[in-house]
Amino acid sequence: MYRQYVALLISFALMGCSTPPSEASPAAAISTLDAGFDAKAQRKLEKQFDSYLNPDNLREWMKHMSSKPHHVGSPWSKQNAEYIAAKFEEWGYETEIEQFDVLLPIPKVRLLEMVSPTRFTAELKEPVLEEDATSSVMEDRLPGYNAYSADGDVTAELVYVNYGIPADYEILERQGIDVKGKIVIARYGGSWRGIKPKVAYEKGAIGCIIFSDPRDDGYMQGDVYPEGPYRMKHGIQRGSVVDMPMYPGDPLTPGYGAVDGAKRLDYKEAPTIMKIPVLPISYADAQPLLEAMQGPVAPASWRGALPITYHLGPGPSTVHLKLEFEWKLRTAYNPVGRMVGNQYPDEWVMRGNHHDGWVFGASDPISGMVSLMEEARAVGELVKTGWRPKRTIIYAGWDAEEPGLLGSTEWVEHHKRELSEKMVAYINTDGTSRGFLGISGSHTLEKFVNEVREEVDDPLVDASLQERLRARMMVNGSKYADRKDLPIGALGAGSDYTPFLHHAGIASLNMGMGGEAGGGSYHSVYDSFDHYTRFMDPTFEYGVTLAKSTGRVTLRLADTDVLPFRFTNFVDHVTQYAKELKEFAVEIREKTKHNNTLVDQNAYSLAAHPDKTYVSPIKLDSVPLFDFSPIDNALARLRTSANRYEVALTNNIKKGGRPSGDEAQNLNQILMKSERAMMREEGLPRRDWFKHMIYAPGLYTGYGVKTLPGIREGLEERKWDEVNLFIGEVAAALNRVADDLDRATSLL
Numbered sequence: 001m002y003r004q005y006v007a008l009l010i011s012f013a014l015m016g017c018s019t020p021p022s023e024a025s026p027a028a029a030i031s032t033l034d035a036g037f038d039a040k041a042q043r044k045l046e047k048q049f050d051s052y053l054n055p056d057n058l059r060e061w062m063k064h065m066s067s068k069p070h071h072v073g074s075p076w077s078k079q080n081a082e083y084i085a086a087k088f089e090e091w092g093y094e095t096e097i098e099q100f101d102v103l104l105p106i107p108k109v110r111l112l113e114m115v116s117p118t119r120f121t122a123e124l125k126e127p128v129l130e131e132d133a134t135s136s137v138m139e140d141r142l143p144g145y146n147a148y149s150a151d152g153d154v155t156a157e158l159v160y161v162n163y164g165i166p167a168d169y170e171i172l173e174r175q176g177i178d179v180k181g182k183i184v185i186a187r188y189g190g191s192w193r194g195i196k197p198k199v200a201y202e203k204g205a206i207g208c209i210i211f212s213d214p215r216d217d218g219y220m221q222g223d224v225y226p227e228g229p230y231r232m233k234h235g236i237q238r239g240s241v242v243d244m245p246m247y248p249g250d251p252l253t254p255g256y257g258a259v260d261g262a263k264r265l266d267y268k269e270a271p272t273i274m275k276i277p278v279l280p281i282s283y284a285d286a287q288p289l290l291e292a293m294q295g296p297v298a299p300a301s302w303r304g305a306l307p308i309t310y311h312l313g314p315g316p317s318t319v320h321l322k323l324e325f326e327w328k329l330r331t332a333y334n335p336v337g338r339m340v341g342n343q344y345p346d347e348w349v350m351r352g353n354h355h356d357g358w359v360f361g362a363s364d365p366i367s368g369m370v371s372l373m374e375e376a377r378a379v380g381e382l383v384k385t386g387w388r389p390k391r392t393i394i395y396a397g398w399d400a401e402e403p404g405l406l407g408s409t410e411w412v413e414h415h416k417r418e419l420s421e422k423m424v425a426y427i428n429t430d431g432t433s434r435g436f437l438g439i440s441g442s443h444t445l446e447k448f449v450n451e452v453r454e455e456v457d458d459p460l461v462d463a464s465l466q467e468r469l470r471a472r473m474m475v476n477g478s479k480y481a482d483r484k485d486l487p488i489g490a491l492g493a494g495s496d497y498t499p500f501l502h503h504a505g506i507a508s509l510n511m512g513m514g515g516e517a518g519g520g521s522y523h524s525v526y527d528s529f530d531h532y533t534r535f536m537d538p539t540f541e542y543g544v545t546l547a548k549s550t551g552r553v554t555l556r557l558a559d560t561d562v563l564p565f566r567f568t569n570f571v572d573h574v575t576q577y578a579k580e581l582k583e584f585a586v587e588i589r590e591k592t593k594h595n596n597t598l599v600d601q602n603a604y605s606l607a608a609h610p611d612k613t614y615v616s617p618i619k620l621d622s623v624p625l626f627d628f629s630p631i632d633n634a635l636a637r638l639r640t641s642a643n644r645y646e647v648a649l650t651n652n653i654k655k656g657g658r659p660s661g662d663e664a665q666n667l668n669q670i671l672m673k674s675e676r677a678m679m680r681e682e683g684l685p686r687r688d689w690f691k692h693m694i695y696a697p698g699l700y701t702g703y704g705v706k707t708l709p710g711i712r713e714g715l716e717e718r719k720w721d722e723v724n725l726f727i728g729e730v731a732a733a734l735n736r737v738a739d740d741l742d743r744a745t746s747l748l
């Protein structure tokens with residue numbers, strides 16, 4: 001469940017984002033490398049680590065692991081878990097496979113037919129291709145479906161809803177088009193897929209069809225498979241529609257591990273399971289349905305690339321959608337390997353990547369998994385030479401990520417108390433390919449990961465990964481191309497870092513190479529070894545480059561005398577988020593006053609529907625003035641604390657060496673728990689599983705992040721009490737971080 005997310009984080013880095021250049025931080029602050037190491041010795045160790053990495057291993061393991069379908073509950077998922085565990089064991093890790101029994105529905109009946117004005121039955125099949133060896137493997141294969149769709153048997157007229165996000169319905173409403181009692185047809189893109197049926201249901205629709213439009217994902221992007229990498233006409237994007245922004249993981253065990261004997265909800269009562277039937281289809285199957293539609297012509301920006309005129313409906317296309325699932329518990333297998341640290345065994349640095357795929361999953365997730373495995377093997381080689389990490393390094397392969405981050409979420413929920421005490425940071429990877437090193441994560445680690453990106457070279461171009469990314473940003477006119485530390489993105493809910501960051505308050509990173517390989521295999525049968533080795537990273541050199549990068553992050557976190565958390569960049573980002581919200585509050589206040597509508601009326605072209613007139617604007621209650629001063633005060637204080645820490649650390653090390661012994665351990669304990677201070681135990685409104693006060697996936701964007709979510713969503717949803725409450729809560733969180741940081745400074 002990763003591709004759109006990679007695209008997002010790469011474009012975020014390339015196009016610039018809402019992060020200001022660093023301001024007012026002490027000029028000559030010591031690097032995180034020099035603060036924690038004899039830099040020369042550490043670089044030597046890292047070179048040695050690099051020398052063990054071999055792209056042939058990645059190729060061999062991918063070929064094996066992607067040879068059969070390996071979704072959670074399949075025999076090959078178990079086999080892959082055992083394969084990974086055996087390797088960890090062989091490389092010197094204390095290894096176990098942790099199991100959880102989680103709900104995964106698998107389809108028994110899938111039927112989609114148009115019953116009027118003409119008859120057509122959707123094929124819902126991805127054909128065998130001669131050029132793609134595994135496309136003929138049928139055993140254990142999951143068909144195209146959306147996991148956690150409801151069972152249903154519905155017949156109704158179609159309405160085309162574009163991407164199916166709330167703004168699209170505002171445009172339909174102005175056309176006088178109501179989806180109540182209808183089946184909506186939405187194209188993929190514009191949001192995480194689960195938002196589409198969720199909003200459709202809230203608007204009264206009784207079914208939802210999601211199709212891949214060739215404009216966003218097909219021949220408008222480039223040559224389609226097997227000639228090129230892009231989605232061919234029968235390619236189907238599988239994927240989960242579980243309500244992850246409420247809580248990810250097993251729908252039946254919210255907040256605790258799905259172990260033997262755990263109390264489980266009845267699946268009919270699980271709040272994250274979709275309430276209407278949802279089915280993904282190919283553009284070959286979508287075209288006849290869309291072609292038979294009438295009603296107003298769709299606005300220009302809603303039109304895809306099929307050779308038809310896109311109409312909004314309703315009808316006259318009337319479809320019959322019938323879906324039945326087998327609702328059963330399946331076992332998720334998480335192989336976990338530990339290299340216990342020799343100085344601080346109870347401080348843990350964790351790396352993870354999922355191993356389950358929707359079908360063969362060569363790119364998503366095996367490309368990231370084999371990179372993680374090679375990194376783990378190389379760390380094992382270092383240990384054989386007599387070196388040992390000071391902290392414990394843990395490698396994990398997560399099962400059941402695709403249906404909704406189940407393997408990682410259950411593991412985090414089950415071990416939460418211990419993780420809260422011991423986990424220093426979690427570093428995630430997922431699918432990876434050719435291109436740039438994209439990084440998102442906790443901004444307290446932004447400076448640290450920038451240093452790492454400077455030290456790893458691109459395998460094909462004579463430049464460091466940092467220089468390459470900066471050059472690309474310059475070409476794209478990004479205003480942050482000059483910033484010393486290139487901004488990293490904030491994390492939503494696109495992969496397995498979610499439970500670590502948003503639920504347990506563990507500083508997290510997500511890293512992946514991408515941006516230069518065209519992809520159209522996402523969650524289809526054609527995400528295969530053949531596709532990957534032709535188009536994504538044929539030599540596996542970028543997979544090795546990712547291992548060099550994540551390996552450095554892991555080795556430095558595991559061995560440093562002073563953990564590399566720094567706070568001036570974090571303050572810059574949060575200051576910017578607060579500024580955006582203040583401006584947003586003013587904007588909606590002005591708009592409400594003058595127009596009494598939130599909708600940009602220019603968004604819809606009148607020319608496309610001369611027979612319609614606008615319905616009158618919606619009346620909105622006025623927006624109060626909000627007092628942001630608690631946040632301003634807390635940020636001013638945190639900036640002072642962050643600068644003081646930089647100065648104290650720099651002076652301390654320049655004067656007489658790094659902290660050691662108890663002093664170092666006390667300092668690091670404070671630093672590693674700084675992310676915990678950003679949490680609110682009661683969580684966010686309407687979703688108490690999400691506890692982070694700075695970041696959350698958007699209720700209506702899914703994977704996409706909302707920063708300062710309590711305030712931002714209060715403004716968006718016009719819940720003024722929540723805005724005021726969370727101004728206080730965010731300020732309190734920032735003050736807790738400042739308290740911790742002041743204690744850290746006093747130790748220096």
Ligand SMILES: [Zn+2]
Nearest residue numbers: 001002365430
């Ligand atoms: Zn993935």
